[in-house]
Amino acid sequence: MKYKCLVLDHDNTTAATTPDIQYPAYVKSFQSCGLEPKLTEDAFIREEYKGLRHYLKIELRLDKDVLKRLEKAFYAYFEIHPARFYKGMEQIIRRHRTAGGYLCVVSQSPEKYIRRDYRENGLFEPDIIFGLELDEKKHKPSSYPLEAIMEHYTLEPKELLVVDDKLNGIEMARACGVQAALAGWGLAAPEIFNTLRENAGEALFLERVEELEHFLSEEKDESF
Incomplete structure (x- = not known):
């Protein structure tokens, strides 16, 4: 060994994880909160690599309440979708x-x-x-x-x-x-x-x- x-x-x-779960979870969580998921999969990969919190808080300027709802919806997708x-x-x-x-x-x-x-x-x-x-x-x-x-x-x-x-x-x-x-x-x-x-x-x-x-x-x- x-x-x-x-x-x-x-x-x-x-x-x-990103192509199979994180990107679909991003799309569905945004839609469930009445937001438009504007990132393509390639753009999402770039933002995820830099850190999604920076994108959500600094670039989109989302408040804490919206961020909490997004996080809840995001991980709800994870709950039922294991990664290959x-x-x-x-x-x-x-x-x-x-x-x-x-x-x-x-x-x-x-x-x-x-x-x-x-x-x-x-x-x-x-x-x-x-x-x-x-x-x-x-x-x-x-x-x-x-x-x-x-x-x-x-x-x-x-x-x-x-x-x-x-x-x-x-x-x-x-x-x-x-x-x-x-x-x-x-x-x-x-x-x-x-x-x-x-x-x-x-x-x-x-x-x-x-x-x-x-x-x-x-x-x-x-x-x-």
């Missing part, structure tokens, strides 16, 4: 767990939906999940989740691999001296794809799930 612990992001890294995993991710996760590895998730999605998605895709639930419920100050890029995982399992940084589609996950890994891989397979917007590639730094940039599988199957360079 190359790494004792895989630390995976969820949305658009393991699960195709990208082809190949199930095999990577299953192989790692079968070999006795730890699987942790660090995400800004609610924990209950992450657990539901793993079950619906025929997998055991992750060992540890740091989700939306975590104190905001401890969200990525804070090093807190990785530090907690290493302390819990008595692991060294070289024994973990972080896989994430956003730079905040890479910054979290960098702060702890942990190897990271940028997941490029869920990036539909070319400018986001190119920006990540240019700013990957020491992190691996993987365009396809198959590249992650290949990387995990290679012998580990113990000089890292």
Whole structure:
């Protein structure tokens, strides 16, 4: 086993959340609140990557009451629509767990939906999940989740691999001296794809799930 612990992001890294759930949820939540959903799917992906709260609060200037109603309608869609995993991710996760590895998730999605998605895709639930419920100050890029995982399992940084589609996950890994891989397979917007590639730094940039599988199957360079 190359790494004792895989630390995976969820949305658009393991699960195709934005095209399958988040964008339809955005459309339906806006419509249910009497608002016009003006973003195309590509535009939504760009805003989601930057942070939807900024778009809703700063650009649309929606008040707190409207934001609460939107959030309620948004997650009502999540309740009945599990996310499909990208082809190949199930095999990577299953192989790692079968070999006795730890699987942790660090995400800004609610924990209950992450657990539901793993079950619906025929997998055991992750060992540890740091989700939306975590104190905001401890969200990525804070090093807190990785530090907690290493302390819990008595692991060294070289024994973990972080896989994430956003730079905040890479910054979290960098702060702890942990190897990271940028997941490029869920990036539909070319400018986001190119920006990540240019700013990957020491992190691996993987365009396809198959590249992650290949990387995990290679012998580990113990000089890292």
